[in-house]
Amino acid sequence: MPNPQAQLVLNILDEMWMSDGWIDPLEPLLDGWTREQVTRSYATGVIPVEGNINHTSYWEDYALHLVTGKSLEDLKALGDADNGKFPEKMSKYPQSAGHFKEVRAELRKAVLNLDEKALDERAEGDMLSRSARAATRAVHSGYHAGQLSYLRRLMEAAEPKTTGSITMPTSKFSGSKRMLLDLMDFAWIGGYSFDPFEDVTKDISKSDARKTVKAGMPAILGIVNHMKFWEEYVTRRLRGLDTTDMAVVEPGEAPSGMPGWPEARESLIAPSMRSFVQP
Numbered sequence: 001m002p003n004p005q006a007q008l009v010l011n012i013l014d015e016m017w018m019s020d021g022w023i024d025p026l027e028p029l030l031d032g033w034t035r036e037q038v039t040r041s042y043a044t045g046v047i048p049v050e051g052n053i054n055h056t057s058y059w060e061d062y063a064l065h066l067v068t069g070k071s072l073e074d075l076k077a078l079g080d081a082d083n084g085k086f087p088e089k090m091s092k093y094p095q096s097a098g099h100f101k102e103v104r105a106e107l108r109k110a111v112l113n114l115d116e117k118a119l120d121e122r123a124e125g126d127m128l129s130r131s132a133r134a135a136t137r138a139v140h141s142g143y144h145a146g147q148l149s150y151l152r153r154l155m156e157a158a159e160p161k162t163t164g165s166i167t168m169p170t171s172k173f174s175g176s177k178r179m180l181l182d183l184m185d186f187a188w189i190g191g192y193s194f195d196p197f198e199d200v201t202k203d204i205s206k207s208d209a210r211k212t213v214k215a216g217m218p219a220i221l222g223i224v225n226h227m228k229f230w231e232e233y234v235t236r237r238l239r240g241l242d243t244t245d246m247a248v249v250e251p252g253e254a255p256s257g258m259p260g261w262p263e264a265r266e267s268l269i270a271p272s273m274r275s276f277v278q279p
Contacts, residue, residue, distance in 0.1 A: 003116045009131050012138045026145035030097040038093040049151055050093045055086035056144040057100035063137045064107045066123040067130045120175050201265050209261035224264045225254035
């Protein structure tokens with residue numbers, strides 16, 4: 001039986017890999033593409049499917065190297081993978097998808113075999129604990145799974161390039177609490193190729209928030225309200241509060257009667273889950 005922190009990381013990794021997690025599961029998104037589809041340029045600033053898979057695989061492998069103490073020299077030799085880029089020297093699809101699956105399995109195995117002390121320690125030269133490093137890979141992979149899901153639906157949209165900063169230091173914490181706080185912060189501020197939520201949503205008008213790009217795809221307002229619904233649901237569960245009054249929400253949908261724009265954005269920015277974790 002894994003120790004509690006290892007089990008927590010494994011649950012996060014498995015949730016993103018096998019479940020909906022507000023998007024399509026990542027694993028099946030790696031399969032089923034034709035050679036023309038994976039190399040097609042959908043829009044300026046949107047990397048092709050093959051590049052997306054290789055970029056995400058690269059950073060999964062990067063985490064595996066750090067967690068297991070392996071030298072990064074072989075990865076550095078491949079080339080630049082920062083800011084959504086992918087090294088040209090990496091394998092082509094479908095070999096790239098197979099490599100990604102192998103790396104992900106090895107990272108999960110490494111987490112399973114580390115004890116609590118080793119998970120809480122930082123690898124040499126790393127800014128995160130091994131547990132946080134592994135968990136942030138799940139978030140990073142989830143972000144790119146969302147891109148792959150939208151590319152599969154032929155949504156054409158360039159990504160904004162913004163940055164953020166951590167305003168709530170977590171250095172005084174340790175163990176599972178430290179890992180959770182690091183995970184929340186890096187997901188929030190735009191670390192690991194994320195776009196910070198506050199920046200990417202601040203200049204959206206009421207009309208744009210309600211626009212749909214394609215039939216069957218949610219508008220920005222629906223996406224934000226969907227996120228807010230699950231933020232509140234999880235926060236209640238963490239606090240041991242009742243959730244039976246909350247409507248059932250299907251993947252990607254938001255319940256009716258939720259805030260309009262920009263109230264929806266402002267309500268999501270207000271702290272909820274993080275305030276529960278931090279005393």
